[in-house]
Every structure is written in structure tokens, then in C-alpha cells.
Amino acid sequence: MRFSGSIITTAAFCLAATHATALPLSDSGFSLDTTLTALSDYRSRGISQTLGDPALQVTSVLSHESGAYLALFTSNYDLGKATREWDYIAGWTIPLADEVALDLGWAKYEYHGESAQNYSEYYGSLSAYGVTLGAHYSDDLADKESYFYGYLGYSVALPFETTLDLRYARSDYKDEVFFNTSGKGRSRYDDWQVSLSRAWLGLDWKASYIDTNLSKSECLSYSGYDDLCGATLVAEVGKTF
Template structure:
């Protein structure tokens, strides 16, 4: 968020392209899952959406045998305002084009009770080929300039059913990043490395996240200088 236009970057359908394996059936051709996620810090596009505090997230994910998908999303947030919840929904499609090539695309609307100026529309897409992953997110219909977020990642299989995921992100958010010298920029980068392992029916993760945003740029973008600095996030996800 940057204070003058109160723009919030949601990234709220991050779980939607992780097609769950333990779905329960609704009829003959529709499966559904409830996904509960507990994080030590809610990071979206590198920036904290909870001011470094823990966040609880929930998602209802529904998928038809044809590949049509939809869902409802909610997360706790903290921007130093009365808004304490991010909520929304999305519809889209998931396709396995080949054994190695998978594509997901969704369109959603995400809202923030007690501050409608934060609300936005979001196009979210993922292309996965073997262990490679490309992610494109486009946000519009918000008070800030339209924003595009792109990620390129790779998953390394490790012993003991552990995975290491590394990711680089390049993001264009419009001319809203003001450096300490007065220079205005429209883009920044993110870096992420995440260890993931399933144990006792829960998906555990520990993730290092960093951005190229300076303290001054982060102050204009999110409202707080320390919301974009490097940090480690612990996560636990349960799929029902």
C-alpha cells in the first residue's frame, strides 16, 4: 500500500493453482477442498500485508472434471487501518496439456471491508513445465496504477521428500516508488527461497523473502519502511 492512494496488492489466489489431491466430491464431477493456512507473516509480492505479524488464511476451492475452477478466499491483514480482512473470489480453468505441462488461469475480485478503496480485480495465471514455473499476475480497477507481477521459479527435489523452491520476481507497479533522492521508479524485484515438507498431514514451509525496495520506496508503497525488508516466514497448511 502507498498511503496517498491506499493501493493494496492482493496476490490473493496464490493457493488456487495448487490443485489439491484429497478433494471431497460434490456430485459425480465436482470436487472441493477447504485449505487453511497459518503464516508467521503474510507476504504478497514480497511486501508484508500483516506488518510482520502472523496471519490466518482460508480458501474454499472447487474444481469440475472439465477443468473449471472457482474459489472463495479470506486472509487476516494489518495495514495500520481499520481494515483487518482481505476477502474475495475467483473463477478460472486448470488444464494438464501434457504430463509435464500444466496451465492455470483465473479472474477474481478482492475486497477489504471498512476500506473499499483497497479493492481490486486480479488476473492470475501459472504455467508449469516439469520443475519450472512461470507466474503472471495483473491487478486493475484500483486507485493506484495498474500493476503487473511476474515470477520465474524452479523446484529442486531433496532427500526425505523435501523440496526447495527458488523464485525471482520482476514487478511493474506504475510510477509510485519514490527513492530517498527523489528519483521515481515504476518497478522492483523480489527473491524467494522456500523449503517445503509434508509431515503428519500438514504441509510445512520455511521461506526467505527479500525485495529490492529501499526503506523510502517501501514507505510510499506500503506505508511502512520495514514492510519490504528481508525476512523469514514460517508456514503450515492443512488441506481438508
């Protein structure tokens, strides 16, 4: 069975590509951000990738003033025989107007210990005034099956230097991969997330409520576990260097 890779959002790369505190690399126009993050659970597209256990992740983004960037992400992982996930991303952020940007790219997901899970996908997003509409597409799943992930997000600044992020998304596979107790299958599911984040004491703090519309039996048929797709609260703390 194939699992969705990291949902490092393209909006995060838009931010990284223009981050004022990124480490400049001489006068070349390049800068480097590296972020270390600890999470109580690694959820990707609503589904736990660590059996509900904590995760320690590293993200490095090499960006150019033109908007081009390369990124590397790694995390502990615990589904199937795989024990670690590695993501390789290349993209380009294109400013269209004040507070409006287009982000396009390609990502490769690799799973150490179970290479059959490896796949790649193309992605794109349009962000305007806090609203982001994005899509990911792959024709590189097992047996060359296709996969589509689309989402709508909204980010707004709140008092006390806090940010509220909302996201609603849909994953759609070519074939039925989720089955309930009666044996009825479907090819798609929805997930949603509500997050509050704030910088404090030199660290970035975030709390998220995450859920999907998968039943326990559908989750079991897909992942081998029935408790990885339900509602949960995820706490995380990160530091960018």
C-alpha cells in the same frame, strides 16, 4: 495507496484442481479442498500485509474434473484502515501434455474496512517440468491505473520428502509510487522467495526466505512503514480438509 493482493499462485490451483485427496461431491465431477494456514507473517509479492505480525488464513477451492475451479481466500490484514482481505477467484487449468499445463483465470481482491483498495486482475501461467512462468495484469487500480506482475518459479523434490520452491518476480506500476530519500521515484520493484516444504504429522510445513529490492525509504513512501519490504523468514503450517 493501493496494495497488492494475495499471491495465491496459480500453480497452487493447478494442484488443487487435481488433488487426489480432495473431497468428492457425489458423482458430479466436483471436489472441494479447504485449507487452514497459520503464518508468522503474511507476505504478498514480497511486502508484509500484516505489519510483520502472524496471520490465519482459509482457502477453499471447488474444482471440476474438467479443470475449471472457483476459489475463496481470506486472511487478517493490517494496512491502512482495512482489517481483512477477501479474494474471489475463477479459473481453468488446461493440461497440454504430461507435466505441462496452462492455467488462466480472474481474481477479485476486496479489503474490509477500506473499499478503495479493492481491485481485480487477470492471470495466467504455463507450467512445465517444475518450471512456471506466470503473469498477472490489472487495469482496475486507483484511478484506473494499470499494474503488471510477472514471475518465474521452479519446484523440485528433494530427499526426505521435502520440496524446494524458488520464485523471482517483478511488480510494475504505470506511475512512480516508490520514492527514495532524495525524492527520486520508480514504478517497479523485484521480489524473490526460497521455500522448503514438507508434510509431517498430518500437517503441511513450510519455511520461506523472502526479500525485495526496495529500500526502507521506498517502502515507507509506498506502505507508510519502512520495515515491511526487507528480508525475512516466514514459517507456516497448514492442514487441508
